[in-house]
Amino acid sequence: MQGQDWSAFQFEIYLNGMNGTVPRLPTDLSRLEEMAAQRLGPGPVGYVAGSAGSGRTERANREALDRWAIVPRMLRDVRERDLGVELFGRRLPAPVALAPVGVLSIMHPDAEPAAARAAAALGLPFTASSAADTTMEQIAEAMGEQAERWFQLYWPKDREVCVSFLGRAKAAGYSVLVVTLDTWLLAWRPRDLDQAYLPFLHGIGTANYFSDPAFRAGLAKPVEEDPTAAVLHWAQMFADPGKTWEDLAFLRDHWDGPIVLKGVLHPDDARRAADAGMDGVVVSNHGGRQVNGAIGAADALPGIAEAVGDRLTVLFDSGVRSGDDVLKALALGARGVLLGRPYVYGLGLDGEAGVTHVLRCLLAEFDLTMALSGYTRPGELTREALTRPGGA
Numbered sequence: 325m326q327g328q329d330w331s332a333f334q335f336e337i338y339l340n341g342m343n344g345t346v347p348r349l350p351t352d353l354s355r356l357e358e359m360a361a362q363r364l365g366p367g368p369v370g371y372v373a374g375s376a377g378s379g380r381t382e383r384a385n386r387e388a389l390d391r392w393a394i395v396p397r398m399l400r401d402v403r404e405r406d407l408g409v410e411l412f413g414r415r416l417p418a419p420v421a422l423a424p425v426g427v428l429s430i431m432h433p434d435a436e437p438a439a440a441r442a443a444a445a446l447g448l449p450f451t452a453s454s455a456a457d458t459t460m461e462q463i464a465e466a467m468g469e470q471a472e473r474w475f476q477l478y479w480p481k482d483r484e485v486c487v488s489f490l491g492r493a494k495a496a497g498y499s500v501l502v503v504t505l506d507t508w509l510l511a512w513r514p515r516d517l518d519q520a521y522l523p524f525l526h527g528i529g530t531a532n533y534f535s536d537p538a539f540r541a542g543l544a545k546p547v548e549e550d551p552t553a554a555v556l557h558w559a560q561m562f563a564d565p566g567k568t569w570e571d572l573a574f575l576r577d578h579w580d581g582p583i584v585l586k587g588v589l590h591p592d593d594a595r596r597a598a599d600a601g602m603d604g605v606v607v608s609n610h611g612g613r614q615v616n617g618a619i620g621a622a623d624a625l626p627g628i629a630e631a632v633g634d635r636l637t638v639l640f641d642s643g644v645r646s647g648d649d650v651l652k653a654l655a656l657g658a659r660g661v662l663l664g665r666p667y668v669y670g671l672g673l674d675g676e677a678g679v680t681h682v683l684r685c686l687l688a689e690f691d692l693t694m695a696l697s698g699y700t701r702p703g704e705l706t707r708e709a710l711t712r713p714g715g716a
């Protein structure tokens with residue numbers, strides 16, 4: 325084994341069984357939602373599990389991955405394997421990062437620091453959401469100096485707040501800026517609407533803003549004196565639906581590291597990202613939480629990889645639930661994937677240990693599936709590894 329031996333987790337689980345111990349959480353990560361629904365509150369679970377409209381696009385994400393089938397190849401000596409990849413100039417032990425997810429404290433009191441520590445302990449990047457309950461500085465501290473961390477920007481209307489966030493993220497050691505393009509407005513989300521549940525109105529997810537000097541300067545009264553006014557101010561400056569491709573020059577001027585645009589679904593938008601001097605895209609429909617009826621993310625992936633794969637680092641999220649999903653995404657042209665809801669359920673069900681469990685399951689399953697399919701490293705995976713049984 326050249327890289328980290330991710331599949332050792334499988335044997336560890338069986339060995340623990342000799343002492344009568346079985347895993348506290350399911351090892352089929354698609355079952356976590358069901359367990360979370362039994363054990364956690366309906367508001368928080370609805371917020372995480374819910375999606376836009378009828379849930380058509382959330383289902384499309386699964387269907388798009390399920391339409392592909394892996395075609396395993398035999399007798400290829402798969403003893404020496406390495407899941408490691410290079411992303412944005414850094415060597416990572418596996419092609420997986422944690423997706424930016426806001427308001428994690430609705431799932432578990434240990435929230436972002438717990439998830440970030442779990443990622444750091446395995447050497448995987450944690451993407452801190454702008455809408456976190458812990459400041460980016462506190463998350464950085466929880467992760468430790470050397471740990472790879474990315475900052476997700478909800479690009480605010482207020483220029484001063486934007487510049488302040490970028491300066492803080494750089495100072496706190498975030499290496500990659502992930503700019504989310506698909507959430508200028510929150511979509512129509514019936515599960516949240518039916519329960520009239522929105523965490524932000526309770527001030528959840530505003531830690532980066534309420535601690536920010538530029539944000540605070542825009543308030544008539546200090547946050548502590550009038551929290552409701554602070555939340556309302558946050559709501560109107562949090563995003564700017566007026567942004568256009570020309571505005572990316574501003575971000576390029578104020579961030580000297582890699583910039584990745586999250587939420588790209590059309591090859592022409594990916595080309596524009598490359599033309600604007602961006603470094604990567606995340607092919608994503610936000611887990612089906614924004615445009616109901618939108619294309620399944622894995623259906624958009626091959627066209628985008630073909631259009632810009634030689635100019636940009638193409639990442640993927642929306643629907644990844646297993647090691648075979650990771651294999652398919654890489655074979656369809658992604659260089660890495662972001663894991664969303666499964667780690668959030670792991671956090672809700674068992675804190676930091678739950679996130680660790682989820683990541684180790686995903687990567688053990690990916691390593692075993694890759695080996696059993698005849699591949700030894702992510703770079704070997706191409707469309708050749710897959711077929712589409714239904715045709716097309």
Ligand SMILES: Cc1cc2nc3c(=O)[nH]c(=O)nc-3n(C[C@H](O)[C@H](O)[C@H](O)COP(=O)(O)O)c2cc1C
Nearest residue numbers: 372423424425426453504610611642643644664665
């Ligand atoms: C509860 C929740 C909160 C999220 N918050 C953010 C966020 O703050 N910023 C962001 O860019 N994406 C956010 N996302 C989207 C994720 O980054 C990712 O695109 C999505 O979860 C992928 O879909 P999947 O979890 O079904 O695989 C959120 C997703 C969920 C489920």
Ligand SMILES: O=C(O)C(=O)c1ccccc1
Nearest residue numbers: 425426427455507529613
């Ligand atoms: O709920 C989400 O999908 C999301 O992206 C979000 C938006 C604003 C604040 C926190 C999360």
